[in-house]
Amino acid sequence: xxMGTGEREMSWMADTYKNTIGTTDLxxxxxVTGKPIVMGGIHGRTSATGRGVxxxxxxxxxxxxxxxxxxxxxxxxxxxxxxxxxxxxxxxTARYFHRAG
Numbered sequence: 001x002x003m004g005t006g007e008r009e010m011s012w013m014a015d016t017y018k019n020t021i022g023t024t025d026l027x028x029x030x031x032v033t034g035k036p037i038v039m040g041g042i043h044g045r046t047s048a049t050g051r052g053v054x055x056x057x058x059x060x061x062x063x064x065x066x067x068x069x070x071x072x073x074x075x076x077x078x079x080x081x082x083x084x085x086x087x088x089x090x091x092x093t094a095r096y097f098h099r100a101g
Contacts, residue, residue, distance in 0.1 A: 003087070007041065010034040050092025057081070058100070076100055 010032050017031040035041035043049075058076065060066055067074045081097045083090045 007036040047092040056094035
């Protein structure tokens with residue numbers, strides 16, 4: 001999904017694809033992401049990108065070699081994270097960093 005779209009719009013696109021191409025197409029349900037669960041979406045999709053941002057940053061800060069390059073101690077402890085924007089990705093990124101302490 002892109003900015004300004006949600007599960008409803010993704011469902012419309014998937015339904016339009018299915019009605020245009022036909023239900024016999026193996027990929028008719030997989031043509032778009034971000035669909036609601038009842039339309040073939042997956043649990044965890046809403047927070048997936050924010051979770052990925054958190055895990056990517058965490059891998060970086062846990063690596064002693066990278067932290068030495070930037071003059072910091074490995075680990076999240078004592079560090080501050082700034083999240084720009086508070087849409088879907090920013091919300092979940094902030095939640096994962098908050099949970100990590």
